[in-house]
Each structure stands twice: as structure tokens, then as C-alpha cells.
Amino acid sequence: MELNLALFRFATTLYLIGTVAYLLYLFIPKKWVYRSASLTLLTGFILHTGSFTSRIRMAGFPPITNLHDALSFMAWAVIGIYLLILLKYKIRVSGAFISPLALVLMLSAYSLPKGMAPxxxxxxxxxxxxxxxxxxxxxxxxxxxxxxxxxxxxxxxxxxxxxxxxxxxxxxxxxxxxxxxxxxxxxxxxxxxxxxxxxxxxxxxxxxxxxxxxxxxxxxxxxxxxxxxxxxxxxxxxxxxxxxxxxxxxxxxxxxxxxxxxxxxxxxxxxxxx
Structure with a gap:
């Protein structure tokens, strides 16, 4: 399996776990639940960034020539912006609303052909x-x-x-x-x-x-x-x-x-x- 695809799948899995943890935080508002969710999402974002970096090195150009990459990039942008907002506003529950959207984008990208368009x-x-x-x-x-x-x-x-x-x-x-x-x-x-x-x-x-x-x-x-x-x-x-x-x-x-x-x-x- 290519490195960029492996990182993408790991990132998707971590986004899924992070989303579940954030939704759990709605019902169990404990600090450890929130921290686990945030750390999982951050780790997924780092792996997602690594996936893009690997894909750029392979292709020699930004991987944005198909729908898979477009959805993946939008999900990456949503999570990245959310993490920045989290640093400023410290709104713990916001992840329960934002991460599901990013997850839907990632799962949609996951279901599409991942080959780079020539x-x-x-x-x-x-x-x-x-x-x-x-x-x-x-x-x-x-x-x-x-x-x-x-x-x-x-x-x-x-x-x-x-x-x-x-x-x-x-x-x-x-x-x-x-x-x-x-x-x-x-x-x-x-x-x-x-x-x-x-x-x-x-x-x-x-x-x-x-x-x-x-x-x-x-x-x-x-x-x-x-x-x-x-x-x-x-x-x-x-x-x-x-x-x-x-x-x-x-x-x-x-x-x-x-x-x-x-x-x-x-x-x-x-x-x-x-």
C-alpha cells in the first residue's frame, strides 16, 4: 500500500474515533473525554497532512485533480481551522458539531477512486x-x-x-x-x-x-x-x-x-x- 493512502486511512480512522469521542462528550462532559477526542483529532490531522505531503512528493504537484482529493482537502481544511479556533475560544463541545462534517467528507473521499488524474x-x-x-x-x-x-x-x-x-x-x-x-x-x-x-x-x-x-x-x-x-x-x-x-x-x-x-x-x- 502506498504511504499516502495508508496515512489517509489512518487519518480517517482517527477522525472517526475523535468524532465518536466528541459526541460522547455531549453526554459525558468529562475533561478526559474531551482531551482524548482533541488529541485523537489532532493526531489524525497530522497524519492527514503527512498523506498530502507524501502525495505531493509522488506527483510533483498538489493532489487536487480529482473528487477524492477535493473532499479530502476540504476535510483537512475544516479540521485545521477548527483546531485553530479551539486554541482561541476553548469551546470543547464544538468538536461534536464540526468533526462529524469533516468525517462525512473523509468517508465520501474514502469511497471514491484514489488514483491521481493525469x-x-x-x-x-x-x-x-x-x-x-x-x-x-x-x-x-x-x-x-x-x-x-x-x-x-x-x-x-x-x-x-x-x-x-x-x-x-x-x-x-x-x-x-x-x-x-x-x-x-x-x-x-x-x-x-x-x-x-x-x-x-x-x-x-x-x-x-x-x-x-x-x-x-x-x-x-x-x-x-x-x-x-x-x-x-x-x-x-x-x-x-x-x-x-x-x-x-x-x-x-x-x-x-x-x-x-x-x-x-x-x-x-x-x-x-x-
């Missing part, structure tokens, strides 16, 4: 394609965090309004903290997505001779960008907060996932995931 066209070797894809997926990773935090926000708000205080109420942070994390995730994710789309236009220019092809995928990309632009504009200039922002964050990320998976279902395999 570089059939000279433009793929250009600097701009990997920059485009990496920026888009890291931006999507921040949007994934905003999505998970929005779910936490709605759960916490429901408990407060219904006055049905459960165990999770004491584990979840305040609404202000959750809203702040959502805001910061959007402030990081949107510029990354924007630059990713710009560099994608450069790739389109190299491939088709025009910056925008206006195919289905391009229209969906613009739609997603507009949704997040409206959301961020509302936050900054219209004072949007709370439930409205949480709801739009959830809707926008669901649209992103539908566009991503839908494009690959309808356009088939190969280099058409971006």
Missing part, C-alpha cells in the same frame, strides 16, 4: 489552478465552520427561548461568542473565496479564451459568492446578527454542498470538480 492539458500545470482550488477550499472550510457554529447558535437560542434548559445549554458558549465566531469565519472565508474565484477566471481564460464561461458550474459559483456577499454586507453595513445570520449561513453552505456534489454528479469524473 495532467492531460498544459494549462493544468500552471501556477493558477492549484492556487484557485486551494483558496476556494480553504474559504469553504471557513464557511463550514460558520455553518456548524450557526447550528450551535440556533440550538442555544431555542433552549433559551423555550426555557427548556438541557445539558447542552451548559456546554455551549453564549450566543454572543457563537455569533462572533460566525462573523470571523465569514470575514476569513469570503476574501479567500473571492480570490479563488478570480484566479479561477484566470484559469478559464487560459482554457477557453474568456474569463467567464457562464456554464452551470460558473453560475452556481457566482450564486454562492453572491449569497455570502449579501450575508457579509448585511453583517457589516446593516447590523445583521443572531438568527438571521445563522439561518443564511446554513442555507448558503447547503447550497455550496449541493453545487459541489451536483456538479460532479452531472459532469462526471475527472477535473471538473472546481
Amino acid at each position: 495532467l492531460l492539458m498544459p494549462y493544468i500545470k500552471s501556477f493558477w489552478l492549484p492556487v484557485h482550488i486551494i483558496l476556494v477550499f480553504i474559504g469553504s472550510g471557513f464557511f463550514a465552520i460558520a455553518f456548524c457554529v450557526a447550528i450551535m447558535y440556533l440550538i442555544q437560542e431555542h433552549q433559551l427561548k423555550s426555557k427548556k434548559i438541557g445539558k447542552m445549554y451548559y456546554s455551549l458558549p453564549s450566543l454572543d461568542v457563537l455569533d462572533n465566531i460566525n462573523n470571523r469565519s465569514l470575514l476569513w472565508g469570503f476574501p479567500l473565496m473571492t480570490f479563488g474565484v478570480i484566479f479561477g477566471s484566470v484559469v478559464s481564460r487560459q482554457l477557453r479564451g474568456s474569463f467567464i464561461a457562464w456554464g452551470t458550474r460558473e453560475i452556481m459559483t457566482v450564486t454562492i459568492w453572491v449569497l455570502y456577499a449579501i450575508l457579509l454586507h448585511g453583517r457589516i453595513y446593516s447590523g445583521w446578527r443572531g438568527r438571521k445570520v445563522a439561518t443564511i449561513s446554513i442555507i448558503a453552505f447547503i447550497v455550496l454542498l449541493i453545487a459541489f456534489f451536483g456538479a460532479n454528479i452531472f459532469y462526471g469524473k475527472g477535473l471538473r470538480f472546481h
Whole structure:
């Protein structure tokens, strides 16, 4: 078995164990459960990083030319961003919401062909394609965090309004903290997505001779960008907060996932995931 695939499988296994431990923490809020979950997830992230490094050394270019790699990279971005957020905010229970999403992405990647797609066209070797894809997926990773935090926000708000205080109420942070994390995730994710789309236009220019092809995928990309632009504009200039922002964050990320998976279902395999 190739080293990169072995590391990928070990990372997937550790993400699974870490996710189970985080979910267990919801019912058994003991420090040792949380520490075990976090350490397991961190170890999985390190192995996942090693898998990418090995794959890059083998191929000589970033391994982002098929759907398997795309899903794996998005999962890596989600976990990496989560670990950084954990260092700042110390929100232990957040792993129970974020790690399952990363696990679903990893398991989806695990089920797909893992062979590296050949570089059939000279433009793929250009600097701009990997920059485009990496920026888009890291931006999507921040949007994934905003999505998970929005779910936490709605759960916490429901408990407060219904006055049905459960165990999770004491584990979840305040609404202000959750809203702040959502805001910061959007402030990081949107510029990354924007630059990713710009560099994608450069790739389109190299491939088709025009910056925008206006195919289905391009229209969906613009739609997603507009949704997040409206959301961020509302936050900054219209004072949007709370439930409205949480709801739009959830809707926008669901649209992103539908566009991503839908494009690959309808356009088939190969280099058409971006």
C-alpha cells in the first residue's frame, strides 16, 4: 500500500474515533473525554497532512485533480481551522458539531477512486489552478465552520427561548461568542473565496479564451459568492446578527454542498470538480 493512502486511512480512522469521542462528550462532559477526542483529532490531522505531503512528493504537484482529493482537502481544511479556533475560544463541545462534517467528507473521499488524474492539458500545470482550488477550499472550510457554529447558535437560542434548559445549554458558549465566531469565519472565508474565484477566471481564460464561461458550474459559483456577499454586507453595513445570520449561513453552505456534489454528479469524473 502506498504511504499516502495508508496515512489517509489512518487519518480517517482517527477522525472517526475523535468524532465518536466528541459526541460522547455531549453526554459525558468529562475533561478526559474531551482531551482524548482533541488529541485523537489532532493526531489524525497530522497524519492527514503527512498523506498530502507524501502525495505531493509522488506527483510533483498538489493532489487536487480529482473528487477524492477535493473532499479530502476540504476535510483537512475544516479540521485545521477548527483546531485553530479551539486554541482561541476553548469551546470543547464544538468538536461534536464540526468533526462529524469533516468525517462525512473523509468517508465520501474514502469511497471514491484514489488514483491521481493525469495532467492531460498544459494549462493544468500552471501556477493558477492549484492556487484557485486551494483558496476556494480553504474559504469553504471557513464557511463550514460558520455553518456548524450557526447550528450551535440556533440550538442555544431555542433552549433559551423555550426555557427548556438541557445539558447542552451548559456546554455551549453564549450566543454572543457563537455569533462572533460566525462573523470571523465569514470575514476569513469570503476574501479567500473571492480570490479563488478570480484566479479561477484566470484559469478559464487560459482554457477557453474568456474569463467567464457562464456554464452551470460558473453560475452556481457566482450564486454562492453572491449569497455570502449579501450575508457579509448585511453583517457589516446593516447590523445583521443572531438568527438571521445563522439561518443564511446554513442555507448558503447547503447550497455550496449541493453545487459541489451536483456538479460532479452531472459532469462526471475527472477535473471538473472546481
